[in-house]
Amino acid sequence: xxxxxxxxxWISRGEGDRTEFKEYSTTITEGMVVLDAVHQIQAESxxxxxxxxxxxxxxxxxxxxxxxxxxxxxCMTRMNDLDLSQPVSIEPMKAFPRIRDLVTDVSWNYAVKxxxxxxxxxxxxxxxxxxxxxxxxxxxxxxxxxxxECFLCQDVCHVLREHGRHDRFGGPRHFVYTAALEMHPLDxxxxxxxxxxxxxxxxxxxxxxxTKVCPEHxxxxxxxxxxxxxxxxxxxxxxxxxxxxxxxxxxxxxx
Amino acid sequence: MEQGSSYTSHKHDVLVxxxxxxxxRASIEASACGAKVGLVCKxxxxxxxxxxxxxxxxxxxxxxxxxxxWRVHFSDTMRGGQYLNNWRxxxxxxKEAPDRVRELEKWGALMDRTPDGRILQRNFGGHRYPRLAxxxxxxxxxxxxTLQDHGIHQGLDVFMxxxxxxxxxxxxxxxxxxxxxxxxxxxxxxxANAIVLATGGIxxxxxxxxxxxxxxxxxxxxxxxxxxxxxxxxxxxxxxxxMVWPPxxxxxxxxxxxxxxGGVLRNSQGKRFMxxxxxxxxxxxxxxxxxxxxxxxxxxxxxxxPPELLTRDHVARCIVNETKSGRGSPHxxxxxxxxWVKEKIKDSxxxxxxxxxxxxxxxxxxxxxxxxxxxxxxGPTTHYIMGGIRxxxxxxxxxxxxxxxxxxxASGLHGANRLGGNSLSDLLVFGKRAGEHAAAFxxxxxxxxxxxxxxxxxxxxxxxxxxxxxxENPYQLQYELQDxxxxxxxxxxxxxxxxxxxxxxxxxxxxxxxxxxDGHREFNPGWHTALDLRNLLIVSEAIARSALxxxxxxxxxxxxxxxxxxxxxxxxxxxxxxxxxxxxNVSRQQIAAMSDELIDIIxxxx
Ligand SMILES: Cc1cc2nc3c(=O)[nH]c(=O)nc-3n(C[C@H](O)[C@H](O)[C@H](O)COP(=O)(O)OP(=O)(O)OC[C@H]3O[C@@H](n4cnc5c(N)ncnc54)[C@H](O)[C@@H]3O)c2cc1C
Ligand code: SF4
Ligand code: SF4
Ligand code: FES
Numbered sequence: 001x002x003x004x005x006x007x008x009x010w011i012s013r014g015e016g017d018r019t020e021f022k023e024y025s026t027t028i029t030e031g032m033v034v035l036d037a038v039h040q041i042q043a044e045s046x047x048x049x050x051x052x053x054x055x056x057x058x059x060x061x062x063x064x065x066x067x068x069x070x071x072x073x074x075c076m077t078r079m080n081d082l083d084l085s086q087p088v089s090i091e092p093m094k095a096f097p098r099i100r101d102l103v104t105d106v107s108w109n110y111a112v113k114x115x116x117x118x119x120x121x122x123x124x125x126x127x128x129x130x131x132x133x134x135x136x137x138x139x140x141x142x143x144x145x146x147x148x149e150c151f152l153c154q155d156v157c158h159v160l161r162e163h164g165r166h167d168r169f170g171g172p173r174h175f176v177y178t179a180a181l182e183m184h185p186l187d188x189x190x191x192x193x194x195x196x197x198x199x200x201x202x203x204x205x206x207x208x209x210x211t212k213v214c215p216e217h218x219x220x221x222x223x224x225x226x227x228x229x230x231x232x233x234x235x236x237x238x239x240x241x242x243x244x245x246x247x248x249x250x251x252x253x254x255x
Numbered sequence: 256m257e258q259g260s261s262y263t264s265h266k267h268d269v270l271v272x273x274x275x276x277x278x279x280r281a282s283i284e285a286s287a288c289g290a291k292v293g294l295v296c297k298x299x300x301x302x303x304x305x306x307x308x309x310x311x312x313x314x315x316x317x318x319x320x321x322x323x324x325w326r327v328h329f330s331d332t333m334r335g336g337q338y339l340n341n342w343r344x345x346x347x348x349x350k351e352a353p354d355r356v357r358e359l360e361k362w363g364a365l366m367d368r369t370p371d372g373r374i375l376q377r378n379f380g381g382h383r384y385p386r387l388a389x390x391x392x393x394x395x396x397x398x399x400x401t402l403q404d405h406g407i408h409q410g411l412d413v414f415m416x417x418x419x420x421x422x423x424x425x426x427x428x429x430x431x432x433x434x435x436x437x438x439x440x441x442x443x444x445x446x447a448n449a450i451v452l453a454t455g456g457i458x459x460x461x462x463x464x465x466x467x468x469x470x471x472x473x474x475x476x477x478x479x480x481x482x483x484x485x486x487x488x489x490x491x492x493x494x495x496x497x498m499v500w501p502p503x504x505x506x507x508x509x510x511x512x513x514x515x516x517g518g519v520l521r522n523s524q525g526k527r528f529m530x531x532x533x534x535x536x537x538x539x540x541x542x543x544x545x546x547x548x549x550x551x552x553x554x555x556x557x558x559x560x561p562p563e564l565l566t567r568d569h570v571a572r573c574i575v576n577e578t579k580s581g582r583g584s585p586h587x588x589x590x591x592x593x594x595w596v597k598e599k600i601k602d603s604x605x606x607x608x609x610x611x612x613x614x615x616x617x618x619x620x621x622x623x624x625x626x627x628x629x630x631x632x633x634g635p636t637t638h639y640i641m642g643g644i645r646x647x648x649x650x651x652x653x654x655x656x657x658x659x660x661x662x663x664x665a666s667g668l669h670g671a672n673r674l675g676g677n678s679l680s681d682l683l684v685f686g687k688r689a690g691e692h693a694a695a696f697x698x699x700x701x702x703x704x705x706x707x708x709x710x711x712x713x714x715x716x717x718x719x720x721x722x723x724x725x726x727e728n729p730y731q732l733q734y735e736l737q738d739x740x741x742x743x744x745x746x747x748x749x750x751x752x753x754x755x756x757x758x759x760x761x762x763x764x765x766x767x768x769x770x771x772x773d774g775h776r777e778f779n780p781g782w783h784t785a786l787d788l789r790n791l792l793i794v795s796e797a798i799a800r801s802a803l804x805x806x807x808x809x810x811x812x813x814x815x816x817x818x819x820x821x822x823x824x825x826x827x828x829x830x831x832x833x834x835x836x837x838x839x840n841v842s843r844q845q846i847a848a849m850s851d852e853l854i855d856i857i858x859x860x861x
Binding site: 015029030031032033036042043047048049050051052053054055056057058059060061062076078099100101103105106107110113114118119121129130131132133134135138141142145146148149181184186187 | 298299300301302303304306307357360361362363365366367368370371372373375390391393396397400404405407408415438467468469500501502503504507508613616617620621622728729730731734772773774775777778779780781782784
């Protein structure tokens with residue numbers, strides 16, 4: 001990309017229902033990401049433009065937004081990967097109420113997580129109070145623990161985004177969270193009832209949109225949701241699905 | 256203006272300011288001691304700086320090398336800190352870190368494993384044995400998430416996206432804090448019998464930094480304004496390996512884990528320059544040839560570590576030396592190469608991606624570089640401040656009663672230079688201690704009185720940027736301060752530059768009084784930036800003045816006008832305190848004599 005190119009942006013601004021796209025332009029130099037452009041616009045022409053960020057390196061999951069309509073981390077979206085012949089649009093996530101400009105109220109996610117039963121380890125394996133786990137056994141849950149809580153998967157999931165079922169559906173992030181607990185080699189809790197009733201895993205019809213946007217490349221649907229769905233089916237509906245189970249349960253479910 | 260200067264009141268036994276590793280650990284402990292705990296943080300829960308830590312958490316578990324124990328960890332920490340450490344803290348840290356790390360496992364952390372199923376440990380600079388428990392290169396994420404997910408079930412009152420502006424005192428004692436919420440810009444008064452500061456560092460005082468917007472030295476400044484001592488503020492860690500290109504990512508950290516896994520530093524001539532300058536203090540622990548260095552990183556217990564794993568201050572200066580001597584890389588750094596291990600191991604590309612997944616990702620996406628195939632370009636970046644609020648080693652209480660501090664905003668453990676991995680363990684060990692002692696203090700002392708006039712005045716002051724006539728742009732002032740500190744109080748220092756630094760800070764202080772912001776109070780980053788300026792200016796001045804006072808070079812503090820260590824300055828900490836007239840005083844505080852047991856350990860470990 002030639003350095004010092006002027007690019008225009010359409011940034012969605014405002015609060016609640018009073019929102020509009022405003023046009024800004026700024027100079028883009030080599031290697032810049034969308035978040036850099038937003039910061040530059042803040043410093044040059046829109047000092048009160050609200051956005052979240054922390055790490056600028058894809059590690060904290062703060063800067064989630066929709067760039068040209070695509071849910072993405074602004075700090076990991078390079079300007080030279082975008083079509084710059086037209087204004088670049090930046091909007092907040094749509095599945096959550098807007099606070100201001102690019103900042104949305106994601107507190108619902110924190111409330112959902114809190115109601116999921118917490119980690120509950122088996123008794124230590126060794127008299128010194130420690131456990132033994134093989135690397136191969138921790139890896140499955142480690143995949144889910146890479147989650148940076150950017151909530152982009154929640155943003156694209158139609159159950160939340162289009163149907164607004166926040167009251168009965170926990171969303172892919174929380175299936176990943178539950179999977180991390182359920183597949184933790186030491187955990188002894190059973191979360192299947194919550195998954196079925198409060199978190200409504202049945203509403204997921206495996207469109208895999210969540211997997212596609214995950215910046216951590218967590219295979220949300222195949223590795224977390226489908227196995228959980230099977231466990232739920234197993235426990236509550238059809239004993240036959242036991243035959244098709246992808247993995248062995250690590251213990252007999254507690255009743 | 257909407258809502259004017261009204262505020263909402265909250266009451267807790269213990270108020271914890273900051274929700275990184277230190278703040279979360281403190282909250283969990285205080286709550287476990289029966290205290291009602293309020294936890295305030297500037298970002299959402301789980302986004303604090305701790306989430307960015309990569310390499311690992313240091314604890315002498317001895318899982319990989321059973322010669323390791325707390326005594327070795329203690330002596331490594333003291334040597335790294337050039338013996339300016341608070342030795343009591345170094346002792347407690349080395350002794351308690353293993354339990355604190357194992358406790359994380361009890362709360363659900365899933366760290367990488369040894370073949371026999373225990374917690375795996377890796378090599379890191381300045382640690383004699385493989386000591387860093389880790390999860391790939393996302394250890395901080397594992398740690399903060401574990402604490403967060405455990406903490407949310409502990410009955411904490413969490414105030415996310417709230418910023419504390421002022422501590423409130425009743426006589427000598429701290430009894431509360433004033434803050435605002437970012438969402439609505441409303442004011443809140445938190446009454447508390449004890450307060451724990453866990454606000455992290457000061458990186459935003461510099462232009463090139465691995466730190467986020469949160470690191471404006473708030474805790475340092477709040478404590479200073481409340482009359483607490485700051486110590487060792489001259490000691491800043493410039494991490495040797497930050498990204499240098501493209502410009503917009505300049506400063507973002509490249510974990511030391513790259514070198515721990517065998518990455519080597521080369522100059523433009525392809526030379527491993529680190530072999531040319533090995534300090535005497537480390538000569539007998541450092542490999543003198545490439546082969547031995549490689550054997551060390553692959554776990555040969557008889558090999559000594561490669562010079563790339565010398566302490567950070569030293570490696571950073573060697574890099575500056577290469578670039579200044581015209582042997583740098585095209586974008587002003589040097590080369591860090593991990594791809595060369597293909598000469599040594601089969602399937603090296605998969606190996607690198609497995610060991611350093613987020614580094615692979617970071618370079619691929621941000622710089623278009625595949626680290627399994629080509630070298631990275633790296634240079635020093637402002638990373639960590641060893642200095643901070645002076646605390647009692649056992650209780651973490653500052654010199655102001657009821658005010659505690661833990662984590663990066665406290666000083667003591669690291670002395671003149673921090674070893675990698677010693678921060679995450681610091682957060683756990685001293686976060687726990689601060690929480691415990693704050694809870695005890697709260698029970699013993701009960702409530703204090705909050706003076707409404709003080710609050711009113713502080714609120715008026717924070718609203719002034721909306722009302723004044725001035726024409727200064729707060730972002731611009733922050734940029735200018737960052738340039739000033741980078742150029743005048745950076746890695747290589749001298750008196751004339753630093754005097755300019757102090758004068759520059761003073762000038763910016765005057766201009767900051769004219770900073771003006773537009774818009775309204777709801778989530779207005781311009782306003783937040785204007786409010787942060789005061790804190791940044793205070794810590795910048797404290798850094799510059801402390802650095803002027805230490806007329807020698809030691810650890811993270813290097814002066815070209817006094818390039819050698821001075822034994823005469825080996826026994827004091829530089830202390831900054833606010834005088835009753837409001838000016839900044841610098842003094843030297845003698846370090847207390849070490850216990851005989853600890854002296855023997857240091858002698859024995861050489
Ligand atoms: C990129 C990177 C990699 C690192 N890797 C390692 C590593 O591998 N090993 C290691 O040991 N160390 C590492 N470190 C250092 C270590 O991560 C930090 O020193 C440590 O996480 C600091 O933790 P803390 O709890 O003190 O503060 P933080 O985690 O930074 O938390 C500070 C908290 O205080 C809050 N806060 C600040 N000011 C206010 C205010 N005014 N009002 C309300 N809240 C406030 C913030 O919102 C935040 O919640 C790394 C650092 C960086 C930047
Ligand atoms: S796969 Fe399920 S959870 Fe994921 S986006 Fe589709 S419906 Fe939502
Ligand atoms: S699962 Fe992926 S997309 Fe969803 S919150 Fe976590 S990191 Fe983000
Ligand atoms: S700023 Fe942390 S993920 Fe973008």
